[in-house]
Amino acid sequence: MNNLQSFSATYSEAREKFLSAARVAGVVNHRYENQTKGPKGEPLSTDVGWLGPDDASKVVVVISGTHGIEGYCGSGFQVDWLASVGPSGLPAGTAALFVHAINPYGFAWTRRVTDEGNDLNRNYVDHSKPYPVNEGYLEIANLLVPADLSKPSIEAADAALLAYRKKVGDIGFLRAISAGQYSHPDGMFYGGGGPSWSNRTLHAIVDKLLKGRSDVAVIDFHSGLGPYGYGEPITHYDIDTPGSRRVRAFWGESVTESKRGQTASQALDGLGHYGLNRVLQEPATRLTMCTLEFGTFDGENGQKAFRADHWLHKYGDPLGKEAEPVRAAMRRQFYPESDDWKEAVLFRGHQVVRQAIAGVQRGAL
Secondary structure, three states, X not given: OOHHHHOOOOHHHHXXXXXXXXHHHOOEEEEEEEEEEOOOOOEEEEEEEEEOOOOOOEEEEEEOOOOHHHHHHHHHHHHHHHHHOHHHHOOOOEEEEEEEOOOHHHHXXXXXXXXXXXXXXXXXXXXXXXXXXXXXXXXXXXXXXXXXXXXXHHHHHXXXXXXXXXXXXXXXXXXXXXXXXXXXXXXXXXXXXXXOHHHHHHHHHXXXXXXXXXXXXXXXXXXXXXXXXXXXXXXXXXXXXXXXXXXXXXXXXXXXXXXXXXXOOOOOXXXXXXXXXXXXXXXXXXXXXXXXXXXXXXXXXXXXXXXXXXXXXXXXXXXXXXXXXXXXXXXXXXOOOOHHHHHHHHHHHHHHHHHHHHHHOOOOO
8 A cells, every 4th residue: 555545534444544554464443433424424433443362461453533523644644554564563461452543523514523512532521520611611712712703893802802911911811722631522522421431442452452451552543733734642641650661662852741841732631541541540550641643733723724614514404515614624624635744653653663563562660
């Protein structure tokens, strides 16, 4: 397979390529069917592939599609790894686990959110406890997703947002928008309402395939944040803990740690990182996890696309003509269909996964 042919134009094509590459590589597949359908009535599912010995004590996990549309990035890498590396890239006693399209609804509908409207990376909170309150989001929620997208309405909303930004500063502004909120189910970065289907599915995968393994490395592919084409490994361990030391040992100085203030990510809770670290704990399992974030275009464009997407699904017709430019903007922001960007994803993806495979061989540091 030509490297760039591993990328796809639709969710359904991505799924077909993944399953085809998995069959050729000798992968054992598991399917988790989602309850919704795609925009053309197509069935949706998360597909899981296991490569390596059943009793492997060391496992490297690659996840695509946590934020739906960002699945194009991770899926392209997963297909390419299976086709170009495959079993020959795994040392003895080591397996690879591929979670393809953990949020298939968002992938198919060109959205970041799940079918419940959740930002999956804000949904891994403890839902038995009171949700965190994002006071900043409460203040600007109606400005972020106004009922009217006409030019005068947007200009008025943007002026009010600018005034709020001047009041709280850049960090306070970004935190209000993207840290996560649990009050507006149809708003941005919503993580509440209970564990989403994708959340429950990932936990089912972990229970079935990862419990009892000594060393697990997880790389969750994302896109949209940071310099164009650069793949940033981001982690969220507390400083100078075993997990923090392992991420440095695995990925070196390029890894950024949110607890050290080294990344632009403003997420405070509900991340897959925290969800997985609650169920795969030391000393039974050493879990080493990073989000591999590939930059695209500037955040202002991303916010405009994100706002229009939420407006479309709250006030508009997701199957009407008005949906086409909204989806085009979302697609451009999170999946630049240029050869240089795709090549960057593959180069960096192979590097980070290769480092993870080497890392789990070390055991305890």
